[in-house]
Amino acid sequence: MRSPLVVFIFKIFGWLPVAFAAWYFAAPVLFWPVAVIVEFVARAGFANLVQGIEQAGATLVFATTLKPGGTTAQSAQITVDVDMLLYGFGLPLYAALVLSAREPGLARRMAVGYALLVPVVAWGVLADFLKTVAIASGPVVASQTGFVAWQRELIAFAYQFGSLILPAVVPAVAWVLTHRAFLERLKK
Amino acid sequence: MLRFFVTFVALLVVLFGLELTPWVQEYLVAPWTNAVAAASAGLVTLIDPAVAAIGKIIRSTANGFAVTIEAGCNGVEATIVLVAAMLAFPAPWSRKLLGIAAGIVAVQGLNIVRVISLFYLGQWNLQVFEWAHLYVWQALIMLDVLVVWLVWVRLLPSTGGPASRPGGPGGGSAAPASA
Numbered sequence: 197m198r199s200p201l202v203v204f205i206f207k208i209f210g211w212l213p214v215a216f217a218a219w220y221f222a223a224p225v226l227f228w229p230v231a232v233i234v235e236f237v238a239r240a241g242f243a244n245l246v247q248g249i250e251q252a253g254a255t256l257v258f259a260t261t262l263k264p265g266g267t268t269a270q271s272a273q274i275t276v277d278v279d280m281l282l283y284g285f286g287l288p289l290y291a292a293l294v295l296s297a298r299e300p301g302l303a304r305r306m307a308v309g310y311a312l313l314v315p316v317v318a319w320g321v322l323a324d325f326l327k328t329v330a331i332a333s334g335p336v337v338a339s340q341t342g343f344v345a346w347q348r349e350l351i352a353f354a355y356q357f358g359s360l361i362l363p364a365v366v367p368a369v370a371w372v373l374t375h376r377a378f379l380e381r382l383k384k
Numbered sequence: 385m386l387r388f389f390v391t392f393v394a395l396l397v398v399l400f401g402l403e404l405t406p407w408v409q410e411y412l413v414a415p416w417t418n419a420v421a422a423a424s425a426g427l428v429t430l431i432d433p434a435v436a437a438i439g440k441i442i443r444s445t446a447n448g449f450a451v452t453i454e455a456g457c458n459g460v461e462a463t464i465v466l467v468a469a470m471l472a473f474p475a476p477w478s479r480k481l482l483g484i485a486a487g488i489v490a491v492q493g494l495n496i497v498r499v500i501s502l503f504y505l506g507q508w509n510l511q512v513f514e515w516a517h518l519y520v521w522q523a524l525i526m527l528d529v530l531v532v533w534l535v536w537v538r539l540l541p542s543t544g545g546p547a548s549r550p551g552g553p554g555g556g557s558a559a560p561a562s563a
Contacts, residue, residue: 201538205531212527216520282518289523293530353404360461361400364526369389371530376385383538 201382207296215288215295223254226287227280231256233318238325245329245341247273254281258325265336274337276328283320283359286313286367293371297378305374312370320358327355392472399464414440417458420492424499435503442503449507451499457517459495459525463488466529473533475540483536487529494528 219226231251238246238258248259258276290309294302330343330351343351372379402408417440425437434446440458443450455461466487470480498521506513 201531201534208527212523216523285519285522286526289526353401356404356455357397357400360456361396361465364462364522364529365396365465368526368530369392373385373389379534379537382534383540383542 204296204382208292211292211295212288215291219284219288219291220281223281223284224251227251227254227284227317229314230280230284230317230321233315234321237318237322242326255279256321260329262329262337262340274329274333276325278321278324280317280321282324283317283363284313286316286363290367290371293367294374297371297375299375299378308374309367309370313366316358316362316366319354320363323351323355323358326351388472388474392468395468395471396465399468400461403460403464413458413460416460417453420458420496420499421453424496424503427496428500428503442499444503444507447507451503451506453499456522457495457499459492462491462495462525462529465526466491466532469529469533470536473537479536479540487532487536490532491525491528494525498525
């Protein structure tokens with residue numbers, strides 16, 4: 197008799213390509229709440245840096261108040277593009293896990309996971325933007341942001357955590373938390 | 385469950401923070417990354433001799449294409465997640481240490497497969513490489529961590545041991561938890 201865990205793993209590999217395809221094509225809609233959260237936080241916390249935010253498909257475009265410096269025209273302002281897909285790969289992973297476990301209340305479990313993952317994507321996007329303007333764009337741009345050393349360290353940590361840990365861990369944790377009965381049966 | 389979750393998150397933050405320190409980066413992470421590159425190139429040269437590893441870079445000596453193994457691609461963060469999950473889960477220490485050792489082999493093994501596959505995907509099609517690199521493999525590595533952890537939890541003693549204590553997702557074989 198095949199192990200239920202082995203069956204579960206095979207199902208995940210079957211659902212993953214489907215989930216990734218759906219995620220990629222539905223990204224502009226799926227990530228719209230992320231854009232809303234990021235815009236709210238940016239306007240509340242960094243209004244001096246951000247003039248406007250626009251969603252273009254799965255990309256968020258930040259129009260900043262920062263000038264590039266150098267010989268560029270003084271009227272030029274920096275825009276920063278952030279690919280939301282970079283921080284959202286946990287969505288198809290979570291969906292594949294839920295579909296493979298096939299527990300009752302599929303829609304509710306999907307909704308819970310989506311609600312937990314949207315802020316994670318927002319964190320990654322915002323941290324990416326701050327890292328770009330406060331650190332990666334060079335001293336001419338960074339000096340305009342007003343961030344001091346410890347704040348830049350915090351931004352660097354938030355970016356690393358938001359890109360290397362959160363997008364991968366939160367979908368797995370969300371799935372474990374919403375499938376405890378399934379895990380109990382797997383354990384037996 | 386709450387105790388497991390809080391302990392897991394705390395360990396994750398501490399271990400990840402330690403990983404980012406200059407000392408750990410210089411004396412542990414960088415040499416490990418170079419070893420991953422060397423191991424990947426060493427395996428590939430069994431079938432394709434036109435490959436060399438220089439530090440953390442794997443380069444094709446035939447066409448010059450190269451990939452560099454950066455943070456997120458050296459398997460260190462995935463290992464940190466697995467270690468945190470195993471340390472946080474109630475289990476005998478001997479099982480935790482055995483699980484961590486086996487888990488590191490499993491995660492790093494798949495990571496080497498990732499590096500090698502991306503090396504060849506990049507030479508074939510850069511768009512496919514980008515997709516595999518940025519999205520698919522990130523999910524697969526985390527899936528590997530989750531599966532290793534699930535297998536380890538399944539192999540823990542289920543009666544009379546610390547693993548059957550309430551507080552973890554696998555606790556209480558007589559009273560299954562509900563989602």
